[in-house]
Amino acid sequence: MYTVGMSKVVEEQITALPAEALVPFHEVTVFLQVAPWNGKPFVGERPDAPMRTRTFGNGGSGMVSYLIIEYRRMVEIIHVVWYG
Incomplete structure (x- = not known):
């Protein structure tokens, strides 16, 4: 398992996501804990x-960019964007 971290800026990006994006985004964070190299x-x-990306939401309306820090078993989310 990997630990998922994020900055205050990323937390603000997540807060700005629409309601329909929240469940798919949560699913991405679970994916990042288990298999981040599959992005x-x-x-x-x-x-x-x-440095990897993963889309989420209906038709890939959102995207997460993240950095895998393998020696720490950590994934740092760099940017979250919603195009929907």
């Missing part, structure tokens, strides 16, 4: 890089 690479040319 898509942030930069396609660096498939093994620890």
Whole structure:
């Protein structure tokens, strides 16, 4: 299991999410605790890089960008955005 961390800025981004995004976002945080390496690479040319993204919500309306800090078994959420 990985620990999920976030900054105050990310907490504000989560607070700004619409109600329909909250359950899918929670599902993403569970995913990050269990299998963060299964997210898509942030930069396609660096498939093994620890910076990753994961979409969530209906049709992928939201996206989480995160950094995996393997030696600490930690995932730091960098940015949360909702396009819906």
